[in-house]
Amino acid sequence: MPPLPECLAASGKTIKVVTDPLPTIPLLGARWRQTLAECRERLLQDRAPLLTVEGRLIRMVGLTLEAVGCQLPVGGRCHILRPERPPVEAEVVGFAGEKLFLMPTGDPRGLVPNAPVIPLPQGGGVAVGVGLLGRVLDGAGRPLDGLGPLRTPHHVSLDGQPINPLARRPIREPLDVGVAAINGLVTIGRGQRMGLFASSGVGKSILLGMMTRYAKADIIVVGLIGERGREVQEFIENTLGPEGLARSVVITTPADHSPLMRLHGAMLATSIAEYFRDQGQQVLLLMDSLTRFAHAQRELALAIGEPPATRGYPPSVFAKVPQLVERAGNGRSGSGSITAFYTVLTEGDDTHDPVADAARAILDGHIVLSRRLAEAGHYPAIDIEASVSRVMNQITTSAHQQAAQQFKQIYSLYQQNRDLISVGAYRRGSDPRLDEAIDRQSQFRAFLQQDMFQSFSIEESLEGLQQALREQQPPKTAAPVTNAAGVLRHEDRGGRS
Numbered sequence: 001m002p003p004l005p006e007c008l009a010a011s012g013k014t015i016k017v018v019t020d021p022l023p024t025i026p027l028l029g030a031r032w033r034q035t036l037a038e039c040r041e042r043l044l045q046d047r048a049p050l051l052t053v054e055g056r057l058i059r060m061v062g063l064t065l066e067a068v069g070c071q072l073p074v075g076g077r078c079h080i081l082r083p084e085r086p087p088v089e090a091e092v093v094g095f096a097g098e099k100l101f102l103m104p105t106g107d108p109r110g111l112v113p114n115a116p117v118i119p120l121p122q123g124g125g126v127a128v129g130v131g132l133l134g135r136v137l138d139g140a141g142r143p144l145d146g147l148g149p150l151r152t153p154h155h156v157s158l159d160g161q162p163i164n165p166l167a168r169r170p171i172r173e174p175l176d177v178g179v180a181a182i183n184g185l186v187t188i189g190r191g192q193r194m195g196l197f198a199s200s201g202v203g204k205s206i207l208l209g210m211m212t213r214y215a216k217a218d219i220i221v222v223g224l225i226g227e228r229g230r231e232v233q234e235f236i237e238n239t240l241g242p243e244g245l246a247r248s249v250v251i252t253t254p255a256d257h258s259p260l261m262r263l264h265g266a267m268l269a270t271s272i273a274e275y276f277r278d279q280g281q282q283v284l285l286l287m288d289s290l291t292r293f294a295h296a297q298r299e300l301a302l303a304i305g306e307p308p309a310t311r312g313y314p315p316s317v318f319a320k321v322p323q324l325v326e327r328a329g330n331g332r333s334g335s336g337s338i339t340a341f342y343t344v345l346t347e348g349d350d351t352h353d354p355v356a357d358a359a360r361a362i363l364d365g366h367i368v369l370s371r372r373l374a375e376a377g378h379y380p381a382i383d384i385e386a387s388v389s390r391v392m393n394q395i396t397t398s399a400h401q402q403a404a405q406q407f408k409q410i411y412s413l414y415q416q417n418r419d420l421i422s423v424g425a426y427r428r429g430s431d432p433r434l435d436e437a438i439d440r441q442s443q444f445r446a447f448l449q450q451d452m453f454q455s456f457s458i459e460e461s462l463e464g465l466q467q468a469l470r471e472q473q474p475p476k477t478a479a480p481v482t483n484a485a486g487v488l489r490h491e492d493r494g495g496r497s
Contacts, residue, residue, distance in 0.1 A: 055100070055117035063258065064303040065090060065102040067117040072100060077120040082110040087118075091260055094304045101304045103260045105140065126268055127152035128275040132249045133219070136236065139253040139265035156275050158267050160327045169330040171364075174395045175284075175339050176458045178214025179207070181382050181448045183461035185404050186367055189391040190282060191330035191337040195290070195359050197344045198369035204343055205231070206452050207369070207380045208286050209239030211341065212248070214455035217284035218336075219276045220248040223269030226262050226292025229254035255292070259303075262296035263320075270327045277336040285328055290342040294321055294355045310354045321355070322362050365389040378449055385412050403465050410469075411444055413437045443468040 055070030057080055065080070072078060072092045079087035080102070088111060090102040102117075126141050129152035136145040143150060171189035188194060198204040212220055222240075224232055232252045240248060249272055253265030266287060273285045287293075294317050301314035309315050328340035344359045344366075360366055365388050373381035385408065393401060414437040420426045421438065428435055447468045450456070456464070 052119060055119075057111060057113065057115040057117055058099075060108070060111060062303055063103060063108070063299075065104065065108070065111075067100045067102055068098050070100070070117055070119055072119050076122065078102065079118045079120060080104075080108075080111060081116045081118065082112065085110045089120075093260070093300060103258070103300060103303070105258060105260055105264075125155040125157045126271055127154070128156050128272055129154050132272060134246050134248070136232075136250045136252060137268070139251065139257065139261035139263075139268060141268055144252065154275065156271050158264065158271055160267075160271055160274055162326075163332065167332045169333055169337075171330060171391045171394060174458055176214075176216040177211045178455035178457075179210055179380065180450055180456045180461040180464055181380065181384065182367065183456065183458045184400075184447070184465040185384055185407060186365070186382075186387045186389045187392045187396050187400070187404075187458070188339065188365075188389060189395045190339055192364045192389070192391055193325055193328050193340045193342070193362075194389070195342050195344050195363040195366040196369070197346055197356060197360075197366050199346050199371060202369045202371050202374040202381050203379050204369060205235065205239065205288070207382075208288060208341070208343070209235070209244075210380070210450075210452055210455075211284070212240055212286060213244050215284050215339075216282075217339070218247070218281040219273075219283045220244065221269050221273040221276075221283060221285045222248055222250045223266055223285070223287040224250065224252040224254070225266050225269075225287060225289060226253065226255050226257075226296060227288060229256065259296035259299040262292060263300070266293045266324060270324060273338045273340075274327060277331050277338050279336065280334070281336045283336060283338045285338050285340040287340065288343045289345050290321065290325075290359055291345040291347075291353075291355050293324065313354050317355075318358050321358055325359075325362055364391055378445065379452070380450065382448065384408060384448065385415065400462055403462070403469060406469055407444070407465060410437045410440055414441055440468070 053070050055067045055078075057065060057067050059066035067078075067080075070078070074092050074094065076092045078090055078092070080090055081087050088104050088106060088108055090104045092100050093103045094101040100117075127150055129150075131151035135143055135147065135150065138144055141150075169191070171191045173190050174183075175188045175190045175192070176183060177188055182188060196204060196207070212222065222235075224235065232250075232254065236245060236250060240250075249269075251265050251269040251272070253262045257265075269285065269287060273283045276283045294313070297317045297320045298313050301316045302308065302312075306314040306316060310318075325340070325342065328338040330337045342359065342363070344356050346353055346356055368383040368386040369381045370383040370386075371381070373379075373383065392404075396404075410433075413434060414421075417426060417434055417437075426434070428438075447464050
């Protein structure tokens, strides 16, 4: 019989050794099990700390770092030491052979060749909870508002957990966003993912602020990704206000942050929205912008050597965007919903930008803001002809759908002949339908325009829509018109005869 292990001696047990072990095995089975269990427990208690294998930094080009000598999974974190300065935190974004490709989350200045790379233990996710309401965070979940540490006992994954498509609840009820043109003509459903397509300077932030203040939602999560840093304070004070901030969580990663932090900011905002949705809350997620998220992924992918494809965007960009968007929407039965608005920047008013095309294909509809309307002082500058909600027919009545369709037909007819009318080339009486469209334009414009400090429910929006279709003013009048907001406007009624 082989000698007993030292752990048996340490347990203090005395076991009688028999020269013939076969007959005694059944008798000693219970004792062996008990003794081994005690030894195992003692070894776990006295276990030495795990050893950490350090690597070293061998190359740095732009924001891409290369390290060897340690093993970390993609998404793993590490510290890179630098002389007389705090360490730089980095994340593994790829590997090739024994080399790890790292992307720093902060400023990499001060790093030297062969700097030690120390792997960090895998974290427990991002902190979430009711304590986030009214707070402003960066992409790493750190508070920026100076209101003290976060009191959030729960943690969730930054990447989220995918939901079985068959387990999602369908969209069955409308969401009141407080904007008459959207409620009446592009009705949004709870759990819908919408795109807000706009170029710079057309009132995109103002429209987001209106929905933030007036939307019927329990929780609002705002992600300001890659935008100008000066706009953060303006958005919080002027657009959100104290009331809006009290039920909101703001995540901001301005344009001067690293691409990795911009990606994390969008993912963090979505993770926080998912947490509140799973708690049964109705969440409104506003992300400005999805284009900046795609730009951050493009910077990261090109830095590690991924080949560019469409207009310089690597293929991983068109994989990341759907992964982010699909996390929003309705949850499982018994949970809440995430109604998401993603702004998409159409650079140079190009609606066929690759990111815009990809977003249009995976979202549940889009609202297009027109520069022509904005320059004419028409706010919100919503292009009704180009905007669509793919679930509107599922959440509205047939009377509502017929009114919206009739409004769009008359409005579109006028827009198609606007140039002829403007230069006087159209003679009144040539087309009765166009005459009607000309006579109704003042009512239509009054319905579509709305002050940023006014809010209208879906019922009020539908009533204003039906009133605009019922009333037809005679041509060439300048009587005051009351819009859906109740504001009197004096505008020219008729076209040229």
